[in-house]
Amino acid sequence: MQKFFNILKKELKDLLTLKMILPFILSIFILIFVGQVMQSEMGKAVEPINIGIIDNDKTPSSLSLINGLKSSNHIINLMEAVDDTQAVRIAKEQMFSIFMIIPEGYELNLKNKKSAEIRLYSIINSLGIASSIHRASIKNILRILNQQVAESFLKEMSPDLKPEVFWEPIKAKEFVVLKNMIQPGSAAFIISYISTQTVIVPVALLMLIIITGTMIASSIAQEKENKTLETILTVPVSRFTIVLAKMLAAVILAIAFAFFFILAMGSYMASFSSTSTNIPADVQTSGSKINLSLDIGGKILLGLSIFLSIVTALALATLLALFAQDVKDAQTTIMPLTIMILIPYFFALIFDPGTMSLGLKIFIFLIPFSHTFFAFKFLLLGQRLPVLLGIIYLFLFSIGLLIIATKIFSSERILTMKFNFGKVMRRV
């Protein structure tokens, strides 16, 4: 055990170099920075904006329209202009990004049951998210005002007809059935909620597996490059201990990196959710009533699946790194591992196992990492059997790879095996 910790300590020291951790720290800072910028930009979207209005009609109907707009949280500024060109100039001077002209005859048209035109000018100074959200919000206000005018028409024509019945003669009361629970609510919200949740898990997992794989491969290749491998192989310590200590060092650092990455990713994702105001309260309540988080059993299964994926990645990277002659070579040699991770990653983001063809399903689930990438989705839907089967498959796969990796490490092949993957790829 003492020898194991001796190697583990050295490995951690060896891996914790600036060269190794700098790209990771940078990517975390970039993620946090982008998250902050997004949050600030989304914050601007809910801030009230200045809207200019030129009322050339000056009738009770135009006043009602202006009052309707005033009831929103935006700041309404009444303007005077002889024509549209002058109005644009004034709006630009006053820094209004939106202004509206209510032409003369607006009320008359409404009274005659004709379309009453208004002119809405958007001055595009920015292509940011906030700017497009503001324009959408004005459109929304106009939609409500249109509805109000239409309801007043309806009242005149058919006083007994309730407007809500007119607008929605067929009313759907939505229910969601999930994990054997029935709750009133919108399936669209539940699916969108699950999608948001299932983005963060594969991204973190992708990072975790790629980092651990790269670390162990670099660690083994470094021993070859620095000509330290032969020495370490002749000291009185079992080869299995060497492999295990190297793997554990990579896992410890990868978990630490993944932890900080998830925090950064959480900050990035929060920039979207913190300003999300368009989810109806009752729907949110139904979402929380249906337990969308994992219970203890689900968490254990997910944890086990992630752990076995990491072990599989480590064993595979170890196996591939045995062919590498130096660190640079190791980056190319572990390419098959990266491909094996990226395929299920993208599939888990886009596809649902239920909609895949049988052939595609077999192909995807032959890749061991797919089981972990899809595990979270399965568990949220209360399906434990596929996750359990995946864990068994991952366990057998990782044990098989570990045995092969340790056998090679324990034999002379670790010194004699040579395979220039980069050269082969270039030839191909």
Add this chain to the structure above:
Amino acid sequence: MPALVIRDLYKNFGVIKAVDGISFDINEGEVFGLIGPNAAGKTTTLRLIATLLEPSTGSIEIFGLNILKDSAKIREMISYLPEEAGAYKNLKGIDYLNFMAGFYASNTKFKKEIVERAVEIAKLGERINDCIRNYSKGMVRKLLVARALMHNPKLVILDEPTSGLDVINSLEVRNLIIDYARTGTTVIVSSHNMLEIEFLSHKVAFIHQGKILESGAPAQLRKKYQAENLEQVFVNSIKK
């Protein structure tokens, strides 16, 4: 009991016969020199003795233990310094010695003792506390020799210990080995530098194309071939 007994040792890499049926013995306390040109089979022989490679056929016994059956026990008794060995560049010299001592010392007191011995052997002064990446080639080699000798191994295997070093560093490393050999430890050292081996060894063996051409004490071989030095002995033994 002889320190090392090699009998009919063969090692093939595909069609290449790296070691082609060699046999020799080394007695305890002897410094044994394995001499030969490049690609003669010296490194393969030493790697076989160091338990890194497995013989195609034949046997190697170290203090009565078979390298295939008792490799774990053998690794506790030997110390191997490969020709192009390096050290962990991110570690300080002292940390490297502490790390390596961790494999041989069962307690802190013994670990401290062997590290102190290594520091003494390496003769790097204050530079022992520097990061290895800042060491010269000579300094790294001295550190590695110190590492190889620090735990008093029963058999020291040195492959081209002065390879690539300048005259001064070569002399210093050679003196480290001589000083250590005086303690009665068995040493097997390989080199293509025959004068160096003559200077270091009690007994030598010439290896060429995987075969042992001749072996014996340097003086005895010089007399046999009526040569002034081992280089002439080697040339004459090839002609024979």
